[in-house]
Amino acid sequence: MKQIALLLPALLLAALSGCMSPRQLPQLPAVPDPSLDAGGTCNDTAARFVLGKTVDERLADEARIRAGARLVRVLRPDVTHDDEQRPSRLDLQTDALGRIVAVRCG
Template identity: 45%
Template sequence: MPNLKIPCGALLAVALAACAQPPAAPSPSPAPSPAPAPGGTCQADAARFAVGQAYTEALAQEARARASATRVRAIRPGQAVTLEFDGGRLNLQLDAAGRVTAARCG
């Protein structure tokens, strides 16, 4: 067998490389948090001043603005409405006489 002279530094480098851990895989980025619904800041309490008043477009717009809602919907007795939740919508419930009976967001 031939006599090979290998420098100690080379042997040490090879030994350390064999023991080294592979680089850690990059951690997956966290899932983005769901975006809030547009205009999800409706605050029905601020629109409750309208309860008992006759519904008008001007009243609806003032209630919408005070509630920080992006839209307003008048719901009359017996009227079919969609049930999806919209955090930016103010719903004004009306009675048969056209007076506001409730103000709710959604």
């Protein structure tokens, strides 16, 4: 009888777990939010003043503002990145030391 009393909570828990619905994870959009590219045209020529400088958050933001871009992305040589093109994004490519070696929109 004592064994049944010990086994009963485990059986009850197993039975109730079958009644629970799985936790729903939020769905991520399959396509990027188009509003991120709405408005603003990137002009990489206006951001070329950063070439040769060491990238930091302030400098990247200033380059983004001067270029008229909505977004800025720093591309480091040791980090993989997607090839998704966004007309309103400014890309700052750096070398291994963090110096900006290329500026382009997309």
